Amino acid sequence: MKPMKRSNEPIFWSLFGAGGVVASLVAPALVFITGLALPLGLLGPDALSYERMLALVSSLPGALFLFVVISLLLWHTMHRINHSLHDIGIKAGLGGKVIFYGLALVGTMAAAYFLFATPL
Amino acid sequence: MSARNTYVRPMSGWYRRNPHFLAYMLRELTAVFLAGYAGVLLAGVIALTRGPDAYAAFREFLSSPLSVGLHVLIFIAALYNAYTWFKVSPKAMPPIVLAGRRIPDRVIVGSQLVACVLVFVAMLLLAGMS
Amino acid sequence: MPDRREIDIEVMRYNPETDSEPYIQSFRVPFDEDTSVLMGLQYIKDHLDGSLTFRWSCRMAVCGSCGKMVNGVPKLSCKAFLRDYYPGKLRIEPLEHFPIVRDLAVDQTDFLEKLEAVKPWIIRKDEKPLSEGTYLQTPEEVSSYLQFSSCINCLLCYSACPQYGLDNSFTGPAALSLLHRYNADSRDEGKSERMPLVNSEEGVWGCTLVGYCSEVCPKQVDPAAAVNRGKVNSTMDYFLRFLTPRGGVDS
Known part of the structure; x- marks a missing residue:
């Protein structure tokens, strides 16, 4: 039997798994708050106001929270989308990995830049 | 052994053959909506760093019927994804043994559902406080 | 009063010497409360068409030979009953994702090679002599692999696995479950050979x-659990190999 090549999937599966926890535990609440409750006027008048959000991203815990949510959601979803291509019969191979994990990496770096390196 | 003249059936459209596969594909499809939401959050952060006017424009976008409609879909996708995630989670962890007895899968799944609801309520209270 | 119900069974037929692709043939089969799908096929072979080809042996869900697709669902045909499909009809096809040899018989060679590749036996670095007695295990040690040892190699899980169907280089559910069964066995010392x-x-x-x-x-083996615990093991092996000489999992 031919020697087996070690897959580097554990790196992406770990990020996918961590992102899955964020997606299942935090995302439903966040989506409801920012996408539905806020525009439909279910929250208080000050909710998600510029001042309060600025205070949130200016604090290290707040910035870290948003960074983790944005980055891990991207790693979670890009992993799934990459595998879905294979499921529908598209053999993207290395190209798929470069595109989708590349997108997750770019999103992660953008989130880091705007949350930690941009003067407010 | 002589070469056999076997017949290999095609896989095209396999996900339409069984409701379980359709549910699986829907689970994978939720990723597209959740990726979109990650983009919305990132756009919100960028708007914040650009000042009050940019943030006001971002909030205006969130209030548009298009955005609300999309967020209804994203919310459904997030709930379905969460449900499927909790449901399969016992398969990806070693059996948890407490006082010599293995914790049943439904307890593991159930406690995560409860945690999800608690997070939901806590975050709503945090965001809603004015 | 005798049960006089009859049911339509559509069977996928394929003769490699004359057919370029499979076709469906329909039979009308009498049945009662106790008639299994396998007995329905045996009725066809005994009374309607002796050329129908299918595998079976024990008739009691132990041997794992009689798996078929029944209305698109992988089933042991001895453990499925015609009464549950009546008044509808049945469509019986060979197990999905395997090449069809003839009618309902598939070529299992690929699985057998995979089964051998996972080394499904206890590997010891040093066998202890019989005089020193058997290898002892606590009930906890047994319970960590027992469910995975129930596999009867019936291949229903391979027919349920689109990933195997899409790319049969994937080792697949049953072989990976048996691999996990031996890796999780406290008597085994062969994990490093299987990782x-x-x-x-x-x-x-x-x-x-x-x-x-x-x-x-x-058999409630839960192959998905075995495979995904394998992912956890593989991930630990991937990252811990930098910290410990044997990758952390072969303790």
């Missing part, structure tokens, strides 16, 4: 947790 397969693309990483394998398994 290269687990860690490869052809090992656990071909799985996307569709989960249907565990639904169709007639």
